[in-house]
Amino acid sequence: MRRFLPVLVLVLMAPTVAELLWGSTPLSGVTLLLLQIPMYGCGALLIRELVRHRQRGWISILLLGGAYALIEEGLALQFLFHPTLLNISDWGGRVLGINGVYTVWAIGYHAIWSVALPILLTDLLFPEQRDVPYLGRTGLIITGIGFLFGVVLIGFIARVGIAPGYWASPLLLGGTVLVVLLLAWIALRVLPPAAPVATSVVQAPPGWVVALLGLVCGFLWQAILILFRAFFPALTQGPLVLVPLLVALGMAALVCWLLRIWTRASGWSDLDWLALGSGALIAHTIFGILFLTFTPLDKIGLAILGGVMVLLLSLFAVSLRRRARGTLLQRVRGPQEE
Incomplete structure (x- = not known):
């Protein structure tokens, strides 16, 4: 049971983070998570398992997270291409049948909140297994079948209930498949295996700075790409649509640059990873409370759920601090006992 507990945690955490903690699946419709578990x-x-079996790192996880976004939003839901559904095309940048701004948002959203954050939190919860696969070949095959079933299920629901009768063109669907395969090939074949990184002389920033980075940038990713159109409608048409896109992508590049430096800095630890993830999760839920929930009951429910999340993250931080102290004591006692 201990071996499969991380599997269960990750499988349940992914839809919880991506849907429930964001409010896109409100508490009043929490049973919908049962339908989302296979895909998410x-x-x-x-x-995670493909990356661990191939001994790759976080860049591979993010690339495969982008591929996941294309599968969900492009092949199953086909929101990336729909010309009228939910006013997605009004976000701007619709080119060659592709909703450009929505596509950029979806790739970033799913790569971080649907994939990377659940994997990060699960690895922090089970540190002894973070660098090794949970599953063997049979488990991988079963997981792949479960994922394929989830994609087909969500696609069927979309064709029947969300966008009845809509199908993107074979050219768009085929192009999406090719991009997914390209991202998977780069992530698992082209990128080199992860290797230990030498610690630099740079000192890691305080945890609150790391958490603030996740909070501010996590909220801005949503706000810039989703809300700009409400306040600046001119930025949804013509060349001006590049403004929110470049701002959001520039911010993402800045975060990647900072993390590349900070994660190699002296003193960077699991507590810092948790701070980063906590900031992004809190931003995620705040955005949902403000803009994605509509009834008072759903807003209050998500606020309560967010409060529980913050409490659990705080308790987890205390546990990680104790774990770090215990590890340090063992290292100190080791040479003394010798």
Whole structure:
């Protein structure tokens, strides 16, 4: 049971983070998570296992997270291409049948909140197994089948209930498949295996700075790409649509640059990873409370759920601090006992 507990946690955490903690699946419709578990849960688990079996790192996880976004939003839901559904095309940048701004948002959203954050939190919860696969070949095959079933299920629901009768063109669907395969090939074949990184002389920033980075940038990713159109409608048409896109992508590049430096800095630890993830999760839920929930009951429910999340993250931080102290004491006692 201990071996499969991380599997269960990751499979349940992925849809919880991506849907429930964001409010896109409100508490009043929490039973919908049962339909989302195969795609979200098996998708995140499959990505983690492929990366661990191939001994790759976080860049591979993010690339496969982008591939996951294309599968969900492009092949199953087909929101990336729909010309009228939910006013997605009004976000701007619709070119060659592709909703450009929505596509950029979806790739970033799913790569971080649907895939990377659930994997990060699960690895922090089970540190002894963070660098090794949870599953063997049979488990991988079962997970892949579960993911495929989830994609087909969500696609069927979309064709029947969300966008009845809509199908994107074979050219768009085929192009999406090719991009997914390209991202998977780069993530698992082209990128080199992960290797230990030498610690630099740079000192890691305080944890609150790391958490603030996750909070601010996590909220801005949503706000810039989703809300700009409400306040600046001119930025949804013509060349001006590049403004929110470049701002959001520039911010993402800045975060990647900072993390590349900070994660190699002296003193960077699991507490810092948790701070980063906590900031992004809190931003995620705040955005949902403000803009994605509509009834008072759903807003209050998500606020309560967010409060529980913050409490659990705080308790987890205390546990990680104790774990770090215990590890340090063992290292100190080792040479003394010798």
